[in-house]
Amino acid sequence: MVVAAPPDVVADVVVRQLAEHPDAVVTDVASVKSVVLQAITEAGADLGRYVGSHPMAGRERSGAVAARADLFEGRAYVVVPSKDSTRSAVELVRRLAVDIGCQVTTMSAREHDDAVAAVSHVPQVMASLTAGRLRSLSEHSVALSGQGIRDVTRIAASDPQLWTQILAGNAGAVRSVLREVYDELGETLAALEALGDDDLIRSEAAPGARKVLASLIADGNAGQARIPGKHGSAPTPYATVVVVVPDEPGALGRLFQHMGEAGINLEDLHLEHALGHPVGLAEISVLPAAAEPLREQLTTRGWRVH
Numbered sequence: 001m002v003v004a005a006p007p008d009v010v011a012d013v014v015v016r017q018l019a020e021h022p023d024a025v026v027t028d029v030a031s032v033k034s035v036v037l038q039a040i041t042e043a044g045a046d047l048g049r050y051v052g053s054h055p056m057a058g059r060e061r062s063g064a065v066a067a068r069a070d071l072f073e074g075r076a077y078v079v080v081p082s083k084d085s086t087r088s089a090v091e092l093v094r095r096l097a098v099d100i101g102c103q104v105t106t107m108s109a110r111e112h113d114d115a116v117a118a119v120s121h122v123p124q125v126m127a128s129l130t131a132g133r134l135r136s137l138s139e140h141s142v143a144l145s146g147q148g149i150r151d152v153t154r155i156a157a158s159d160p161q162l163w164t165q166i167l168a169g170n171a172g173a174v175r176s177v178l179r180e181v182y183d184e185l186g187e188t189l190a191a192l193e194a195l196g197d198d199d200l201i202r203s204e205a206a207p208g209a210r211k212v213l214a215s216l217i218a219d220g221n222a223g224q225a226r227i228p229g230k231h232g233s234a235p236t237p238y239a240t241v242v243v244v245v246p247d248e249p250g251a252l253g254r255l256f257q258h259m260g261e262a263g264i265n266l267e268d269l270h271l272e273h274a275l276g277h278p279v280g281l282a283e284i285s286v287l288p289a290a291a292e293p294l295r296e297q298l299t300t301r302g303w304r305v306h
Contacts, residue, residue, distance in 0.1 A: 001017050001021060001024045001025070001026045001027070002027055002028070002029060002096075003017060003026060003027070003028040003029070003030075004028070004029050005028070005030070006030075006161075006162060006165055007030045007031070007032050007035075007036070007162075007165040007166055007168075007169040008165045008168075008169075010028050010030040010036055011035075011036045011039035011040050011043070012039075013028075014026055014028050014036070014040055014045070014050060015039075015040055015043045015045045018045045018046050018049060018050060019045070022046075024049065025049050025050075025051065025088075025089045025092050025093065026049060026050050026051075027050070027051050027052065027053045027093045027096070028052055028053065029053055029054060029055055030052075030054070030169075031054055031116060031120065031121075031166050031169075031170075032113060032116075032166060032169035032170045033052045033054065033080045033109035033112045033113055034109040034110055034112075034113050034170075035169045035170075036052060036109075036169075037052060037080075037082055037109045041082075047082050047084035047085065048084055048085060048086045048089065049085075049086070049089055050082065050085065050089070051079060051080070051081045051082075051085045051089050051090050051092075051093040052079075052080035052081070052082070052109060052112075053077065053078060053079050053080060053093055053097065054077070054078045054080065054112060054116070055072055055075060055076075055077045055078075055097070055100075055102060056075055056076040056077065056078065056116075056120070057071050057072050057075040057076075057077075057102075070101075072100040072101050072102050073100075073101035073102075074101060074102075074103070075101075075102050075103070076102065076103055076105060077097035077100075077102030077103065077104050077105070078104075078105050078106070078107050078112050079093050079094050079097065079104055079105070079106045079107075080106075080107055080108065080109050080112050081093075081106070082109070090106075094106075113170050113172075113173045114173045114176075116170065116173075117170055117173035117174045117176070117177050118177050121166060121167060121170055121173075121174045121177075122174060122177045122178060122181065123155065124155055124156075124158060124163055124166075124167075125167070125174070125178065126152075126181075127152060127153050127154070127155045127156040128156045128158075128163075130149075130152050130153055130156070131153040131156035132156075134149075134153075146272065147270060147272040147283075150272075151270075184216070187212055188212060188213070188216055190209075190212075191206070191208075191209035191210075191212035191213055192209070192213075194206040194208070194209040195209050195210070236267075236287075237288065238267050238268065238285035238286060238287065238288070239285070239286055239287070239288040239290070239291035240283050240284065240285055240291075241283075241284045241286060241291055241294050241295055241298070241305060242281055242282070242283050242284070242305070242306035243255060243281070243282045243284060243298060243303050243304070243305050243306070244279050244280075244281060244282075244303070244304035244305075244306070245271075245279060245280045245281070245282045246278065246279055246280075247273070247278045247279055247280055248278075252271075252282070255282060255298075255303065258297065258298060258301050258303070259284075259294065259297075259298075262293065262294065262297040262298075264286055264290045264293065264294050264297070265286065265287075265290070266284060266285075266286065267285045267286055267287065268284075268285035269282060269283065269284055269285065270282075270283040270285075271283070281306070
C-alpha cells in the first residue's frame with residue numbers, strides 16, 4: 001500500500017493503514033523521512049511492515065491533471081527502511097520502484113534527509129528567492145529574461161503550502177546547508193563591496209576580492225560537473241550547437257529528422273524563445289566529435305546555425 005499524503009499528515013495515514021490492513025506492507029512517498037519515522041515509532045505501529053520511500057520525480061505542478069505516465073522512468077527512488085523493517089517488506093518496496101522504471105538507492109532516514117536538503121530543498125529555497133527578486137522589476141526589465149533565469153526559477157512555481165510543510169519537516173538539515181550558503185554569500189557581498197563601483201577597468205584593484213568571485217564560480221563548476229549524466233551514467237561533457245527554429249508546427253520534428261538522417265544522436269535539448277521574433281533557439285547537446293558534422297549537415301539542409 002502506497003501512502004501519498006502531505007508531510008504533516010502522512011505519519012497518521014501510515015499508522016491507520018497499518019492498523020486497518022494487518023497483512024499489508026505500507027510505504028509512503030513523502031519527501032521527508034526522519035520526522036515521519038519518528039511519529040510512526042511513537043504511535044507504536046508495526047514497523048516491520050513499514051518501509052519509507054521517496055521517488056525523486058516530483059513536479060512543480062500538483063493534482064491529478066498534472067499526472068504523467070512516464071513520471072518515474074529513469075528517476076532515482078530512495079528506499080528508506082527502519083531498523084525494524086523486514087527483509088521481505090523492503091524487497092517488495094524495492095520491486096515496486098523497479099517496476100515503475102526507477103533506479104533504486106537505499107538510505108537511512110537521516111542520510112536521506114541530509115541528501116535531499118542539498119539537492120532538492122535548498123534549491124527550492126534558492127529558486128524562490130531568485131524569482132522573488134522579479135516582483136518589483138519593471139515590465140521592460142522582466143522582458144529581458146533569458147534561458148538562464150528560466151532554468152534557475154522553474155521550480156519557483158511550486159505549491160507554497162506543500163513546500164512550507166516540506167521545509168518545516170526537514171528544518172534541521174535545510175538549516176545546516178543554508179548556513180553554509182549564508183556564509184558564502186557574506187564573503188561574496190564583502191568582495192563586491194571591496195571592489196566598489198569603478199574597479200572593472202582597474203585590474204589591480206582588490207585582487208583578493210576578485211579571487212573570491214572567481215572561486216565562487218569555479219566551485220559552482222566543480223559541483224555542477226558532479227551531477228550524473230544521462231541514464232545515471234558518469235557526467236559527460238557535451239558540445240552545444242545552437243539552431244534557429246521557426247515557431248511553427250513541425251519545425252522541431254524536421255530538425256530531429258535531419259539529425260537522425262545525419263546519424264547524430266541528441267544528448268540533450270534546451271529551447272529558448274527569441275525576444276521579439278517568431279523563432280526559438282534550440283540548444284542541442286551532442287558528443288564533442290559530432291558537433292562540427294552536425295553544423296555542416298544542418299547548414300546544408302537550410303537551417304540557420306549559430
